[in-house]
Amino acid sequence: MKVLIVGSGGREHALAWKFSQSKRLDGLWVIPGNGGTKSLAQNLPDLQPNDTAGMVRAARELGIELVFIGPEVPLAAGLVDALNQAGVAAIGPHKEAAQLESSKIFTKEFLLKHGIPTAQAHTFSDRKSFDDFVRTLEGLWVVKKSGLAAGKGVLESDKQEEILAFGHHALKDDSVVVEEFLEGYEVSIFTLSDGKTYKLLPAATDYKKAGVANTGPNTGGMGAISPVPWLSKALLAQIDNDLVKPVFKALEAEGLMYKGILYFGLMITTKGPKILEFNVRFGDPEAQVLIPRIQNDFCTLFEAVAQGRLSEHEIIVSDQAALGVVLAAEGYPNAYKKDLPVTTSFSNHEADRLLFHSGTKLGAEGLRTSGGRVFTCVGLGADPLEAREKAYSIIDEVRFDGAWYRQDIGANIYNH
Numbered sequence: 001m002k003v004l005i006v007g008s009g010g011r012e013h014a015l016a017w018k019f020s021q022s023k024r025l026d027g028l029w030v031i032p033g034n035g036g037t038k039s040l041a042q043n044l045p046d047l048q049p050n051d052t053a054g055m056v057r058a059a060r061e062l063g064i065e066l067v068f069i070g071p072e073v074p075l076a077a078g079l080v081d082a083l084n085q086a087g088v089a090a091i092g093p094h095k096e097a098a099q100l101e102s103s104k105i106f107t108k109e110f111l112l113k114h115g116i117p118t119a120q121a122h123t124f125s126d127r128k129s130f131d132d133f134v135r136t137l138e139g140l141w142v143v144k145k146s147g148l149a150a151g152k153g154v155l156e157s158d159k160q161e162e163i164l165a166f167g168h169h170a171l172k173d174d175s176v177v178v179e180e181f182l183e184g185y186e187v188s189i190f191t192l193s194d195g196k197t198y199k200l201l202p203a204a205t206d207y208k209k210a211g212v213a214n215t216g217p218n219t220g221g222m223g224a225i226s227p228v229p230w231l232s233k234a235l236l237a238q239i240d241n242d243l244v245k246p247v248f249k250a251l252e253a254e255g256l257m258y259k260g261i262l263y264f265g266l267m268i269t270t271k272g273p274k275i276l277e278f279n280v281r282f283g284d285p286e287a288q289v290l291i292p293r294i295q296n297d298f299c300t301l302f303e304a305v306a307q308g309r310l311s312e313h314e315i316i317v318s319d320q321a322a323l324g325v326v327l328a329a330e331g332y333p334n335a336y337k338k339d340l341p342v343t344t345s346f347s348n349h350e351a352d353r354l355l356f357h358s359g360t361k362l363g364a365e366g367l368r369t370s371g372g373r374v375f376t377c378v379g380l381g382a383d384p385l386e387a388r389e390k391a392y393s394i395i396d397e398v399r400f401d402g403a404w405y406r407q408d409i410g411a412n413i414y415n416h
Ligand code: AMP
Pocket: 119, 142, 144, 154, 156, 179, 180, 181, 182, 183, 186, 208, 265, 267, 276, 277
């Protein structure tokens, strides 16, 4: 089977690593790829994930049988629709369903229409009605830009002036959602669908803030853990019953079913679990910890997804825990340096220690940094603490100037 992966992060390196273990793989390409995928696949660095026509052409010329799209931007731009029209199978939502991630207003209306638990919200597209509403607010509220914002589109605040400033900036080119602040703790659930039915994938959660104990600015995610130690079997069953099943029923009713991943971002409140957001893809760095736990052959599993035969397969999940720590460039998530030389002797061939490249490139000058999140160091172990020890042990084996990481990923495993 000839497979093409779209994206350039740690998530795509983890996907390439997993697909490359399949005996059924005849060829693997990554657009544009990174320094890590280069050792497993053929990178096509001249193509970018926003070049829909170029990617469809490449897929046809290479005889690709399955395209796996990692990031949200090409999905929102309609890459799956274009590939399917050209007769190429793809994993990911069509453009209409991609709005479940790319439009918070679309999603809020979808959830409210179908009576699915979520935060109460008000939406605005003009400054006057937004200002009038905000002037009536007291206490803590959450303001969100409706469209894609790479993790930077949400503000929690109890200060009217701060809410107004954030909203005015967002209203320049987008609509805004103002939501009640939900107290509780967060869990992410990943599902896989073939457009007919769905299965739960291993749960994972990321650590979003830059600073220890969840302080400081938001990032794309500085670490992740799977399974989620504070997600009990009973809670998972409740989430499946009260949220996941109704969502898939509603997707079916609205003609929004698709072949791919649907990620539920949840807040567990005293009144039960509620939906904060959907992502229509794997999270990054969540993918780097949950993919190594899935035992299924990815060519076989995703071929079945593409052909609407997921019901023939069980998702086989390892008992091992996985924990990932992101190694970032100095300055991230604000402006950061790039093109720094990296030295590492780590070969990524150990069973329980995996080094996924996120923002790297490999050229004539050797391995260099090319992004803000540079690596995800993943440890696997009999329990989360062993996984944590293994993950942190990799950090000493990778060097670049100004590298930093959160020291407390998984420190809350038993005291959440
Ligand atoms: P979102 O992109 O909607 O998932 O929001 C990003 C993050 O903001 C979430 O992971 C939560 O940590 C926080 N957040 C979003 N909405 C709410 C809410 N209604 N109440 C409390 N926290 C929220």
